[in-house]
């Protein structure tokens with residue numbers, strides 16, 4: 176058996192007729208940039224997510240940058256974020272001219288350790304960017320109350336947490352804005368780069384939209400300089416088709432994650448992911464912790480099972496941040512876990528026999 180880490184082919188086969196029709200329509204109508212497919216997806220996403228505004232962007236990195244620029248974050252400011260994430264979360268802080276300030280992860284839930292945020296706040300701090308990593312909700316209410324106490328913005332990085340929930344409220348709806356990626360492998364994925372942001376703040380929505388469209392809401396009326404960050408028509412049409420299936424896919428992800436955890440229960444070798452109380456974990460990734468991780472990964476690879484590591488290095492220890500001169504002891508949990516974490520294949524289309532083959536293979540490695 177060979178099991179890829181991500182399998183987008185099966186999903187395409189299941190939706191082939193509607194996807195091909197959607198792509199064909201965009202080409203027939205040459206609706207490549209702007210126009211009805213963009214508006215349709217923006218409205219559909221906002222309605223389904225239950226928010227006032229959804230602004231589409233070219234990708235989920237831009238959407239973070241656009242939110243921060245529109246909130247006026249710039250040189251001299253500091254933005255607090257988490258030590259374990261994809262570099263988009265922190266590089267966009269730097270792009271704004273601000274300084275990324277990292278906080279270690281929680282040892283049980285792998286998201287930002289909310290108990291260590293307050294000690295990092297200074298007079299220059301402007302915002303906190305929690306990341307609902309792997310689909311797991313952060314302790315978002317506590318983070319929000321810390322932010323409120325110091326008058327800081329909360330910008331949620333929801334690139335891995337479409338439709339995750341905390342107390343029945345969706346990821347991205349706690350802070351001033353939420354940023355989404357529709358990179359192909361994300362829970363809602365386009366067939367190329369795509370992203371967007373949500374907010375209930377009318378003024379912020381307008382600023383973000385203007386900044387993402389060269390500073391002009393009306394063609395040639397540039398009120399300021401901006402950037403070019405557009406979702407294109409083909410991606411919008413594809414995403415509109417896929418959006419109808421997201422709830423069913425999320426349910427399948429959760430079901431598949433439960434299958435893994437069931438097989439791994441009562442064994443001493445595999446630490447399975449916990450789900451925070453009162454929350455829905457959308458399982459973008461199913462990440463276990465094990466000893467001899469690299470040997471296990473090789474062993475699985477020989478058995479045709481593809482796995483991945485998210486992430487091999489916490490952000491503060493990347494060469495890109497060597498100038499910050501962080502030490503291991505600054506982020507002990509992230510540092511320690513980077514040798515243990517392993518992401519297993521997890522997608523809605525994964526079959527029970529595949530899950531059991533993967534899980535049994537892992538258990539056989541430790542026998």
Ligand SMILES: *Cc1c(COP(=O)(O)O)cnc(C)c1O
Nearest residue numbers: 234235236261263334356357358
């Ligand atoms: C994927 C991802 C992004 C960036 O999204 P792109 O669309 O690839 O630019 C940002 N943050 C996190 C946590 C991500 O996983």
